[in-house]
Amino acid sequence: MSEDVLFQLTNVRKSFVKGKEKIPIFDNLDMGIAQGDFVAIMGPSGSGKTTLLNMLGGVDQPSGGEIWFDGARIDALSESALTRWRAENIGFIFQFYNLMPMLNAQRNVELPLLLTKLSKIRRRKNVETALALVGLSDRAKHMPGEMSGGQQQRVAIARAIVSDPKLILCDEPTGDLDRGTADEILEMLQLLNRDHGKTIVMVTHDPAAAKYAKRTLHLDKGQFVQREVVA
Amino acid sequence: MGSLIAQIVSVTLMNLGSLRRRLWMSLAMVLASAVVVAILLAFLAMAKGFEETMRGAGSSQIAILMREGSSTELNSVVLQDQVNLIGASAGVAQDSSGPMISPELYVIVDGIKKSSGTEANIPLRGLNKAGMDMRTNMRLVEGRLFTPGTNEMVVGEGVLREFDGFEIGRTVRFGKNLWTVVGVFATGGNIFESELWADINIIQSHYNRGNSYQSIRVKLDNDGDLGPLQKTIEREPRLNLEVQTERGYFASQGKQLQYIAVFGWIISAIMALGALAGALNTMYTSVADRAREIATLRALGFSSVSAFCGTIAEALVLAVAGGLLGSFAAFGFFDGLNTSTLGGSFTQVVFSFEMSPELFLQGAILALVIGFVSGFFPAWRAARMPVIVAFRHGT
Ligand SMILES: Nc1ncnc2c1ncn2[C@@H]1O[C@H](COP(=O)(O)OP(=O)(O)OP(=O)(O)O)[C@@H](O)[C@H]1O
Ligand SMILES: [Mg+2]
Numbered sequence: 001m002s003e004d005v006l007f008q009l010t011n012v013r014k015s016f017v018k019g020k021e022k023i024p025i026f027d028n029l030d031m032g033i034a035q036g037d038f039v040a041i042m043g044p045s046g047s048g049k050t051t052l053l054n055m056l057g058g059v060d061q062p063s064g065g066e067i068w069f070d071g072a073r074i075d076a077l078s079e080s081a082l083t084r085w086r087a088e089n090i091g092f093i094f095q096f097y098n099l100m101p102m103l104n105a106q107r108n109v110e111l112p113l114l115l116t117k118l119s120k121i122r123r124r125k126n127v128e129t130a131l132a133l134v135g136l137s138d139r140a141k142h143m144p145g146e147m148s149g150g151q152q153q154r155v156a157i158a159r160a161i162v163s164d165p166k167l168i169l170c171d172e173p174t175g176d177l178d179r180g181t182a183d184e185i186l187e188m189l190q191l192l193n194r195d196h197g198k199t200i201v202m203v204t205h206d207p208a209a210a211k212y213a214k215r216t217l218h219l220d221k222g223q224f225v226q227r228e229v230v231a
Numbered sequence: 232m233g234s235l236i237a238q239i240v241s242v243t244l245m246n247l248g249s250l251r252r253r254l255w256m257s258l259a260m261v262l263a264s265a266v267v268v269a270i271l272l273a274f275l276a277m278a279k280g281f282e283e284t285m286r287g288a289g290s291s292q293i294a295i296l297m298r299e300g301s302s303t304e305l306n307s308v309v310l311q312d313q314v315n316l317i318g319a320s321a322g323v324a325q326d327s328s329g330p331m332i333s334p335e336l337y338v339i340v341d342g343i344k345k346s347s348g349t350e351a352n353i354p355l356r357g358l359n360k361a362g363m364d365m366r367t368n369m370r371l372v373e374g375r376l377f378t379p380g381t382n383e384m385v386v387g388e389g390v391l392r393e394f395d396g397f398e399i400g401r402t403v404r405f406g407k408n409l410w411t412v413v414g415v416f417a418t419g420g421n422i423f424e425s426e427l428w429a430d431i432n433i434i435q436s437h438y439n440r441g442n443s444y445q446s447i448r449v450k451l452d453n454d455g456d457l458g459p460l461q462k463t464i465e466r467e468p469r470l471n472l473e474v475q476t477e478r479g480y481f482a483s484q485g486k487q488l489q490y491i492a493v494f495g496w497i498i499s500a501i502m503a504l505g506a507l508a509g510a511l512n513t514m515y516t517s518v519a520d521r522a523r524e525i526a527t528l529r530a531l532g533f534s535s536v537s538a539f540c541g542t543i544a545e546a547l548v549l550a551v552a553g554g555l556l557g558s559f560a561a562f563g564f565f566d567g568l569n570t571s572t573l574g575g576s577f578t579q580v581v582f583s584f585e586m587s588p589e590l591f592l593q594g595a596i597l598a599l600v601i602g603f604v605s606g607f608f609p610a611w612r613a614a615r616m617p618v619i620v621a622f623r624h625g626t
Contacts, residue, residue: 050622059530059618080534087532098527098621102248114241115532159531171622 005068006166006199007033007056012065014051025051026222029065035166038193038200040210043219049203050171052219056201057090057169058082070166087115091160091198095172097152099144105131105155106140112163130158134188150181157188161198168192170202174209186212238533242541245528246521247548253517257549260513263506264553264601265560267499268594272561272586274495275593280585281491284422289478291455293365296447296472303484304337304446309472311442316467317449322459324450326361331450333362336434340405340427342394353390355405355427357434365450366418374399374414379430385414387424397427408437422481448477503601510605514546518613525613526621539614546606547599554598561594562586 009031015024025048033039041049054060055067058074061082067075074085091112092098099108109130113123131137134154144152153173160168170189174182190212192198202213210216218225250257296317301307311334317323318330325331336357341350363369363376377383386397396403403410410429418424435441452459457474464470518525525538565584 050619054619054622057530059621083529083532083534086530092527092530092621094527094621098523100245100524100527102245111241111528111533112531114237 004035005032006035006037006070007031008066008068009055010066010068012055012062012067014048014055014060014062024222026062029222029224031217031224033199033201036193036197036199038190038212038214039202040213040216041201041203041219042205042207042210042216045205047219048222049219053169053171053201053203056167057092058086087112087163089165089167091163091165091168093153093156093160093168093170093173095175097144097149097156097176099152099155099159101144104141104143105136105147105158108144108155109158109162111159116163126162127158130162131155133161134158148181149177150184153177153181153185154188157185157192161192161196166199168198168200170200172203172205174204174206179208182206182209235534235536238537239540239544242528242533242537243544243548245524246517246541246545249521249524250545253513253520256513256516260506260510260549260605261553261556263509264550264598265557267502267506267601268554268557268598269561269564270502271495271499271597272558272590272594273565273584274498275492275590276561276565276584276586278489278492278495279587279590282486282489283585284420285481285484286478289476289481290365290367291476291478292367292451293477294449294451294457294460294474295477295480296449296460296474297445299471299473301473304335305339307445309334309444309447311444313470313472314444314447316463316470317447317460317472320460320463322452322456322463324452328361331361331365333358333365333448334431334444335362335446335448336431336438336440337445338434338438342390343396344393345395346393351394353394353427354425355384355429355434357429357431359431361450362431362448363428365448366423368419368421369423370417372415372417374412377413377429380433381430382408382410382433383413384410384427384429385416386412387426387428388415388417389424390427391415393425406437447472451476499597503597506601507605510546510550510601511608513549514542514605514609515612517545518542518609518616521613522616522620523623525616526618529616529618530621535614538616539610542610542613543603543606546609547602550598550602550605551595553601554595557598558591558594 009029012026012029014026015022017023029052041052043049051060055062058077062075065075066073069089074082077085100111106127109127110123113126118126128137128140131140134157136151136154136158139147139151139155144155147155168189173189174185177185186209189200189202193200193214200213202209204210296309297304297307298309314332314334318332323330323332338355339352340355342353343349344351359379371385372388374385377385391397397412399412399415401412403412416424416428431444435443449460451457455476457476460474464472464474529535529538566586
């Protein structure tokens, strides 16, 4: 692990309260992610992969412990501060792409830029660059409904990188795609990590997908188990 | 950070872009709001039209005198010697044939309404030549005036329009008397058009009124100046009369139908509650339908305020679209529509619905209230939507 730490989790606890019952997910979880890393998180269903990713992305908050990002604590931020933090630092890639069905590819990719002060011309340029990077320049005007799953996920990747965030979080980004298309997407993520220096954390069920990462963490019953493989 | 306005605008546009998915529900909300607004406007236009009709009837150059304490002509009695005293008073205009004074009688007769086929009251007014001359906007549309001393009458245009059997040349029976229609008159759309006019002396004798009348109209020397007449009344104990300008008299009568406007607001408020229930359901469905989109935008960094405002904006757009639709429908159906209602003296007053910008404003306010209230709670839910919804499985 590099000395240049982007994420540091110490003693993170997380439990959900369902009715009267308290469901513990994590108890004293420690973890560090270096700048430029590409981490795959694997583990059985219900082991807390998505919950962990949500806490990293600031869409869910831990019940205890600390989460540091780039030298600042994020677990204690207010809802609105966390929202701004997400806009500045995180790119999300979802299993089901989560594109806005009423917007074409270009407009979907533009969304994160609406939260910046960039001019319209500047935004258009950045959108073009992002779409070119995922090889979809010719689909800029297409609606999500007119594109294949793989194409939609590439639009989603363009959306995740368009505002140049430090960290990209993916939850089963290839879970809905066939092998060939999945490999294309994973190669794209690898390229973003290798050539563009993006730090990536990816949750996956698929060992073949995990092979694209630099290392894999195995979660089981709320703990990392020692099966770490360094690529 | 980009401006919050830009976020709200883009979220609103996306919401509107997704309306097609909820087409029928959204249309139902538009329609419900349209109906409520149309009904409100119908009532308001009715009240407004009635008020205009009454106001238009009054002239400030004419004084009307009735027995003290009588609010309408129907329950007033005026005697011949009182008429003579008023005729001799200062402040009354003169023409070649003497003081311009018209003692009048006002009786109620029955007619059959064209619209419903039912009986309704029509006022039959007895007056003299001076009385007709005093109504300066009166003009003969067809035929001729009645000949004094005969059973002839002229009918107001409103009566002709709303009631059966008053065409020129027709013979009409009221009680045991037969009358002949010899002319049709107009008075510029005001309340007199809802009346039948005949010779005052004939009406006195047919209705056994002896030498009594119900009201006196006089033309004033000076516009609006009741002073000299009031002095005469104070000085002379036999004159237990009240004097007011005709304009003042009708304006106060017109106000009586303001309860229609109040009634309209009450009915619309009740219906608005029903529309609100539907609209709330539509908006909650909208939020549920957009849950993944809302959560995704929140994950990307869109604020909860934008989720809130976008939802409110959607509700406002739907309700106001309905309001506009309702306004145009009300305008199309009701503006200028003639109707009649029980006037101040239990007689039919024929009047037109009247739309005006200020009525539209009231309709718009109602639509905005429906939109805002139906949008508020769903918008609150949208704003508090957990972002992790974006990561949930299932489409
Ligand atoms: N909002 C919630 N309320 C209550 N329990 C929850 C909530 N979210 C997750 N859980 C529970 O926490 C545990 C971990 O869930 P999580 O979604 O993180 O698992 P996962 O590893 O991503 O599983 P999968 O591979 O099926 O996606 C599960 O038992 C789940 O039921
Ligand atoms: Mg999961």
